[in-house]
Amino acid sequence: MGILTRTAGLLSLVALPIYLAVAAPIGNLDTEAAASKRILELQTRYQQNVLASISNRTSGCTAQNIQHRREWYVHAHPTLPPETRASFISAIHCLNELPARTPSSVAPGARKLYDDFIVTHIQQTPFVHASGLFLPFHRHLLHLFSLALRDPRCDGGGYDGPLPYWDWTASYTDPRAAAVFDPADPYSLGGNGEFVPNRNGTVIGLPGGRSKTIPAATGGGCVQTGPFRKGAFEVRLGPVGYEPRGPQGGMGYNPRCLTRDLSPEFSYGTRPSAVMGLMDGCGGELGCFVEEMDAPGGVPGGVHASGHWQVGLDALDVYASPADPVFWLHHAQVDRVWAIWQGQDVSGRTYQVWGTETSGNDPPSDNVTLETAMDFGVLGEMRTIGDVSSTVDGEYCYLYE
Numbered sequence: 020m021g022i023l024t025r026t027a028g029l030l031s032l033v034a035l036p037i038y039l040a041v042a043a044p045i046g047n048l049d050t051e052a053a054a055s056k057r058i059l060e061l062q063t064r065y066q067q068n069v070l071a072s073i074s075n076r077t078s079g080c081t082a083q084n085i086q087h088r089r090e091w092y093v094h095a096h097p098t099l100p101p102e103t104r105a106s107f108i109s110a111i112h113c114l115n116e117l118p119a120r121t122p123s124s125v126a127p128g129a130r131k132l133y134d135d136f137i138v139t140h141i142q143q144t145p146f147v148h149a150s151g152l153f154l155p156f157h158r159h160l161l162h163l164f165s166l167a168l169r170d171p172r173c174d175g176g177g178y179d180g181p182l183p184y185w186d187w188t189a190s191y192t193d194p195r196a197a198a199v200f201d202p203a204d205p206y207s208l209g210g211n212g213e214f215v216p217n218r219n220g221t222v223i224g225l226p227g228g229r230s231k232t233i234p235a236a237t238g239g240g241c242v243q244t245g246p247f248r249k250g251a252f253e254v255r256l257g258p259v260g261y262e263p264r265g266p267q268g269g270m271g272y273n274p275r276c277l278t279r280d281l282s283p284e285f286s287y288g289t290r291p292s293a294v295m296g297l298m299d300g301c302g303g304e305l306g307c308f309v310e311e312m313d314a315p316g317g318v319p320g321g322v323h324a325s326g327h328w329q330v331g332l333d334a335l336d337v338y339a340s341p342a343d344p345v346f347w348l349h350h351a352q353v354d355r356v357w358a359i360w361q362g363q364d365v366s367g368r369t370y371q372v373w374g375t376e377t378s379g380n381d382p383p384s385d386n387v388t389l390e391t392a393m394d395f396g397v398l399g400e401m402r403t404i405g406d407v408s409s410t411v412d413g414e415y416c417y418l419y420e
């Protein structure tokens with residue numbers, strides 16, 4: 020099953036020098052438009068299948084009380100009104116002001132509640148990337164973040180809406196065109212980092228001891244526009260995944276601006292046909308789906324890595340990447356792709372597990388099962404993979420649209 024997509028990956032690798040020499044790749048526009056349409060068809064089928072699976076319920080998660088996770092903002096269809104986006108942004112600022120729960124003995128640089136999420140992500144990185152825990156761990160991390168946004172200490176009680184996602188397939192030709200990064204929209208997540216000429220690439224550490232150089236792109240400095248611009252938003256932890264590392268292995272206090280380096284090269288990795296490659300190429304096989312989605316080796320990488328790499332800098336840090344608030348929207352999109360895949364065959368795919376308990380299986384570890392537990396540190400109780408497999412059971416009740 021994986022052969023098809025792997026062959027396709029090889030072909031694009033072979034073709035890479037040609038398109039790099041010309042310009043940033045845009046692919047075949049007809050192919051991508053057709054793939055976008057098919058993703059929406061699969062999404063409709065997922066919605067129908069999931070809603071059918073809960074149609075007999077009178078309690079718990081029902082079609083009446085299910086939360087609809089919507090896209091941040093599509094230019095043609097403003098799905099999230101400005102008030103909603105403003106509330107989401109202000110709740111993030113609030114978490115970045117409330118005190119941390121992480122003891123300073125664990126992370127002396129963790130000062131604010133937002134840092135708690137980064138600390139847990141840093142601590143769990145050796146287990147939850149390129150492993151059988153990748154999708155389940157991030158699903159629950161998103162859920163915990165959505166609960167934290169409702170902190171009653173925040174203005175207006177925080178943000179109690181569904182998590183938004185960033186559909187990076189829509190801006191695959193150039194992330195600078197993505198609505199989430201629109202520098203002119205005060206309710207976006209802010210624009211690119213300031214352009215820094217003659218920068219070197221960033222060598223990022225990847226799970227399994229490998230590394231990769233991410234070339235400098237269109238930004239490289241502090242974010243200058245929007246709600247998380249320099250002076251309006253502070254990052255404290257990290258870097259962990261590239262040099263120069265922050266003090267105390269990135270757990271020390273390292274106050275600085277949020278940086279981005281939007282890359283039209285890596286956004287090609289999140290083109291619609293890449294998502295359809297997962298859906299069609301992997302069929303019902305979770306192993307293929309996860310490996311292709313999270314493949315860090317290819318150029319561009321799988322859709323997960325490409326989502327990080329097209330944002331750049333803070334988002335490149337495999338460990339501390341939640342420092343950039345776009346992390347939550349990117350991972351909601353990753354979760355959406357997984358949910359749509361699961362929803363093509365609710366009974367056959369929802370509770371599939373695959374992979375081991377360590378990143379790149381290094382060091383070698385057991386295969387995960389539905390009982391494998393995941394640690395969320397100060398953020399919340401342990402959860403098993405089985406606890407988080409279904410988006411309409413247990414603590415979860417949401418549908419992507």
Ligand SMILES: [Cu+2]
Nearest residue numbers: 140148157337
């Ligand atoms: Cu992660």
